[in-house]
Amino acid sequence: MADLVEAIELTRYFEMGKNQRVHAVDKVTLSIGEKEIVGLVGESGSGKSTFGKTVVGLHAKTSGTVKYRGEVLPQKYQPADFQRFATKMQMIFQDPYSSLNPRMTVGEIIAEGIRLHPELSAADIKQRVAEWLQRVGLQANHMSRYPHEFSGGQRQRIGIARALILEPEFVVCDEPISALDVSVQAQVINLLGELKDKMGLTLLFIAHDLSMVRYVSDRMAVMYLGSLVEIGKSDEVYFDPKHPYTEVLIGSNPEPDPQLERSRPSTAIQGEIPSPVNVPAGCRFANRCPKVMDRCGIETPELIALKTIDRQVACHLYS
Numbered sequence: 001m002a003d004l005v006e007a008i009e010l011t012r013y014f015e016m017g018k019n020q021r022v023h024a025v026d027k028v029t030l031s032i033g034e035k036e037i038v039g040l041v042g043e044s045g046s047g048k049s050t051f052g053k054t055v056v057g058l059h060a061k062t063s064g065t066v067k068y069r070g071e072v073l074p075q076k077y078q079p080a081d082f083q084r085f086a087t088k089m090q091m092i093f094q095d096p097y098s099s100l101n102p103r104m105t106v107g108e109i110i111a112e113g114i115r116l117h118p119e120l121s122a123a124d125i126k127q128r129v130a131e132w133l134q135r136v137g138l139q140a141n142h143m144s145r146y147p148h149e150f151s152g153g154q155r156q157r158i159g160i161a162r163a164l165i166l167e168p169e170f171v172v173c174d175e176p177i178s179a180l181d182v183s184v185q186a187q188v189i190n191l192l193g194e195l196k197d198k199m200g201l202t203l204l205f206i207a208h209d210l211s212m213v214r215y216v217s218d219r220m221a222v223m224y225l226g227s228l229v230e231i232g233k234s235d236e237v238y239f240d241p242k243h244p245y246t247e248v249l250i251g252s253n254p255e256p257d258p259q260l261e262r263s264r265p266s267t268a269i270q271g272e273i274p275s276p277v278n279v280p281a282g283c284r285f286a287n288r289c290p291k292v293m294d295r296c297g298i299e300t301p302e303l304i305a306l307k308t309i310d311r312q313v314a315c316h317l318y319s
Contacts, residue, residue: 003067004034004202005055005089005170010064012047012054022276024050026226027064029303032170037196037203039217039234041210041249045273047226048206049094052172055204056089057081068170086113090163094175096155100147106133106158107143113166132161136191153184157191164195172204177212189216210253214238222246225284226276228303232311242306242313245285283316291317 007030014022025047032038040048053059055066060076067073068088074081093099100109110129114120120128130140136157147155156176163171173192177185193216196203207213213220213234220237222230222245230243241247248269271288274280280287286296295316303314 002034003031005032006067008065011062012059013062020277023226023279035200037217039213039220040206041213042223046223048223049174052174052206056091087166089170090168091172092159092163092176096159110162132165136161152180170202174206210250229314243315244289244291
């Protein structure tokens with residue numbers, strides 16, 4: 001499988017003044033194959049959303065590289081770069097309300113991107129918006145209404161239509177279901193799956209819910225305090241985690257299948273995630289790890305490929 005998107009030692013820091021900086025994303029390397037869904041999981045504050053936004057150019061890169069079909073993307077996007085890559089890379093945001101302009105009608109919101117195409121007439125644009133409203137399960141006459149007139153699930157469908165109307169190849173889904181009720185979550189996930197199959201999309205699916213990520217993704221990448229700690233096939237990572245953080249993260253995640261819930265030990269993550277401003281030396285998970293060793297507080301483990309299985313893990317247990 002050829003790589004569509006590749007992040008190489010991608011880093012994004014936020015300067016806070018007085019020689020302080022937030023290490024939001026720290027030298028992350030991750031490739032995403034064409035028509036593949038990669039799930040990115042981790043606790044709040046682990047850097048997942050920042051990574052996704054940096055990949056699509058919404059945040060400037062502090063260092064490192066992002067490649068799209070082998071082309072190195074700009075370190076900091078200019079307006080022309082956003083226009084050029086809008087038809088290739090898009091993002092579906094976590095909060096379906098705050099990401100929609102309340103002063104614009106639904107038709108104006110969805111059409112905002114395709115208005116960049118001068119060859120399309122107003123009638124063509126209106127027709128395409130109507131088609132996309134129907135594709136995401138809404139009605140064509142909804143285009144004259146405003147975001148506040150819709151439910152959360154409907155607003156997320158509007159956000160999906162806005163992102164996909166340009167027919168991109170790669171979409172970052174930034175926790176697109178976390179603000180929705182459970183019944184609506186399933187509807188949105190099924191909709192994304194249908195559109196992915198019809199359009200041949202490649203997705204980076206960011207979420208807290210590991211069981212949902214296992215369901216929708218081909219591979220799973222686990223992120224902790226700005227760094228990746230484990231990468232592998234989703235089912236294999238979920239049922240046979242190798243990094244202690246992945247193990248306790250999965251153990252603390254509710255399992256919708258009671259039989260599976262009873263068959264595995266339940267664990268809770270102890271302690272607090274360290275500050276991304278004062279990143280600890282050595283392994284970043286050491287202060288919370290149930291398998292910590294002396295070297296963990298001194299040496300930073302590298303993400304290495306395991307010999308026996310198709311897995312990458314950053315842990316001294318395997319080095």
